[in-house]
Amino acid sequence: MSSKYQPVIGLEVHAVLETRSKMFCSCPVVDSTIGEPNIAVCPVCSGMPGMLPVINEAAVEYAVRVALALNCKINLTSIFARKSYFYPDLPKGFQISQYEQPLAQNGWLDIETADGEQRVAIRRVHIEEDTGKLTHVEKGGQRYSLVDLNRSGVPLLEIVTEPELHSVEAVRNCAYALRSILRYVGVNSGNLEKGLMRIEPNISIRPIGSSEFGTRAEIKNLNSFRSLERATTYELARQEQLVESGGRVVQQTMGWDDARGTTLAQRSKEVAEDYRYFPEPDLPPLVLEKAWVEKIRKSLPELPHARRERFVATFGLKPYDADVIVAEREVADFYETAVAAAKVADAKLIANWLTGALFGLMNEAGTEIGELRFGAKQLTALCDQIAGGKVNPAGAREVLGVLFAEGGSPASIIKARGLQQISNTGQLRSWVSEVIAANPQQVAGYLAGNAPLLNFLFGQVMQKAGGKANPAAVRSELQAQLDASAK
Ligand SMILES: [Zn+2]
Incomplete structure (x- = not known):
């Protein structure tokens, strides 16, 4: 990045809450990267009509732990909402999420940057459910996709920071710090490769000194810290080049091609209205007791x-x-x-x-x-x-x-193993004098000002001692004997 532009970056992190059962049904949360597909599925998480969701209390507790660790204000009443969109791995045709009244908001997190410590504001923390997983297959000249619903309905926490990160290093440290907190409070094991934590930076640039926001692009589902850094670096350079050549950044969602090392436009960014959010009619508002929240606060490590x-x-x-x-x-x-x-x-x-x-x-x-x-x-x-x-x-x-x-x-x-260190002065003294006697040329060279020869002589003594001599004692004895021979 040249010195003409300032990067402006926010992070959206999705973290699986590693509870025993799913968010709205009693199916177990299983590792969806191994084992059989569709073994942890029921009518609720496969979107059968007429099935009713039930809130998993443990998942709410996990979410509150993270929100408190991020210094957020907990909303004692929060609302689940339907986020409507179609995707083959989302059989209901909507995802239960939180929109207008999330679980928690207005928190912060301290991170390290090259310019010292920075307090990054957390905009919101909310609970939602994960989607299933599609596997695209090409076999025997045929192309098809397989749907695995093991992950469908797994509790997810979405954490959104304000766009206050201004370097790739700050982005990386912020993601590290979030991962560390998720692990400390015991809700997520932090494995990015397994998709337990997915990071989506939203990136824009603006002329140095400007306080206005540029148009941002969002990179979806990065699953390693390395790809987070590479994708952010690449996207910043792409936007700068575009603006410098007279172009304009368009608001869009991008993917990261790790093999090619480039970001790719996936779709023009939808706005919230496109999802037709409305309160989930099958769930009551989520009401937390203050005392329960305080109990969780006290239990944090x-x-x-x-x-x-x-x-x-x-x-x-x-x-x-x-x-x-x-x-x-x-x-x-x-x-x-x-x-x-x-x-x-x-x-x-x-x-x-x-x-x-x-x-x-x-x-x-x-x-x-x-x-x-x-x-x-x-x-x-x-x-x-x-x-x-x-x-x-x-x-x-x-x-x-x-x-x-x-x-x-x-x-x-x-x-x-006979590794006792030898500090016995008599023994060290005789090893040192033997080495001095056996290497007259090196001794003379050292005394004539070739200082590095001291290390050679030191090495010879250590070798004689089978590596067991006390190095500090050897050095001082060697120095003493050389000084004496110089007189
Ligand atoms: Zn289920």
């Missing part, structure tokens, strides 16, 4: 942003490291347990080993924190050994590798 601030203030972590740790509630819990158990290791050392070596192993193997073969206290035990000088970093990485593969206790792994 500490949320990622507050936790991050606390980690920075209490543990002295860098904001970035704190972000990485709090993004997942289970990881943050693991970290706090580890820090609380520490005898010698400090919170920063534990954070470094968690986000560095351990995350490295987990990413490589695709392991979640809950699947580890060892607990937080074993990580603490290892960090205590490191901080106490009992094992050096190379040895500690080996111990962590064993913990990761087999579990066990760091102390016994260190013992069994």
Whole structure:
């Protein structure tokens, strides 16, 4: 984006509320990306005439949890509405949603941007039901579509931000922050690939300094953070090019072609009137008791942003490291347990080993924190050994590798593998003098001013020690002996 235009972007996020049963019937919510089609279907969610919807209380509670976590005002009375349109995966011919009086509105969410923290306004949060799924098939020269209604009627939460995001980075961080909150309050596992969370940015540009809104285009159903970033970047560039060449952005709905890396016009954007919203006659207004809402408010966990601030203030972590740790509630819990158990290791050392070596192993193997073969206290035990000088970093990485593969206790792994760090001065002194005696040329070079040769000599001592020497002690002994030989 050139410096002539400002991106203006809002997000609409659809999140499945992962309750046991569907929004308006007792069919189970099943993973619609695996297994048999049409196994979780009844007359209500397949749109049979005369069937009556019944509101799922758990889904309402999940929705309230999210709305409160997003600092929204909860409307104690909200109205379900029919949104009429035809689509083969929507057998009723309408979707039950909320329109004029949504469950919640006027909230906010704090995100990080390159220019510091930004408070993004949440326009509304409402409940609706998901549609079924179409699979388009081309087989034996024939083309046809299959309808699977397992997803039809699954509870969905729609979250709409104000168009206040002004960079691709802010868009990404806002989507991350929303996902993190959905996971913290336990309503959604955050899996974009499975369609449990779908992100739709609405994008426009305007000349820098202008306060008017440009015409926006909306990109539908992005199912990864990567495609969110790519599609947003592409669409901003497309609009700028269009405007620069004298064209005009038209209001439309677009799709994202991930393989080609382009947005494609799908249809001219419909306006709300096209859907002929009207109050759902088969459902009463949704009336919540204030006390019930307050009970939910009190039951909310500490949320990622507050936790991050606390980690920075209490543990002295860098904001970035704190972000990485709090993004997942289970990881943050693991970290706090580890820090609380520490005898010698400090919170920063534990954070470094968690986000560095351990995350490295987990990413490589695709392991979640809950699947580890060892607990937080074993990580603490290892960090205590490191901080106490009992094992050096190379040895500690080996111990962590064993913990990761087999579990066990760091102390016994260190013992069994002979990884105890050698800090014994007499032993170190003789290794250092042997290396100095064996490498007269390098020593002379170093003394003549070739400073990097010090690392070579250091490496030789470490090799002699089989990697088990205390690196700091080796460095100071080496320096001392070289200084002495210079005199
Ligand atoms: Zn059903």
